[in-house]
Amino acid sequence: METxxxxxIAQLERETQDGFVYTLHYTIDANDGVYSSGAYGSLGLERPxxxxxxxxxxxxxxxxxxxKDALGEEKVAEVEAALQSQIDEKRSPTRLPGVPWQx
Numbered sequence: 001m002e003t004x005x006x007x008x009i010a011q012l013e014r015e016t017q018d019g020f021v022y023t024l025h026y027t028i029d030a031n032d033g034v035y036s037s038g039a040y041g042s043l044g045l046e047r048p049x050x051x052x053x054x055x056x057x058x059x060x061x062x063x064x065x066x067x068k069d070a071l072g073e074e075k076v077a078e079v080e081a082a083l084q085s086q087i088d089e090k091r092s093p094t095r096l097p098g099v100p101w102q103x
Contacts (some may be wrong), residue, residue: 001032007064019055030083037086
C-alpha cells in the first residue's frame with residue numbers, strides 16, 4: 001500500500017499591524033489506507049523583503065509551501081520517512097507486549 005502524506009496548517013501567528021506571519025504551526029498526516037501516523041511542528045518565519053501578501057489573501061497551500069521551504073527538502077524527506085517507519089512498524093510489529101502463559 002502506498003502512503004499518502006497530507007500537510008496542513010494548524011495555526012498562524014501574526015502581527016496585527018501589518019499581518020506579518022511570524023510563526024506557523026503545521027501537521028503532517030500519513031495514511032496508507034489501514035494505518036496512520038502524524039506529526040506536529042512549528043516554524044518561525046523571517047519578515048520578507050518587499051511587499052507582503054495580505055493576511056486575508058493567504059492560502060493553506062501557500063503556507064504549506066512556506067513550511068516545506070523553511071524545513072528544506074532533506075528535512076521534509078526525513079519527517080515523511082519517520083512517519084512511514086511508524087506505519088511500517090504498525091503493519092509488521094517488531095516488538096510486542098505480553099506474557100507467554102496468557103493468550
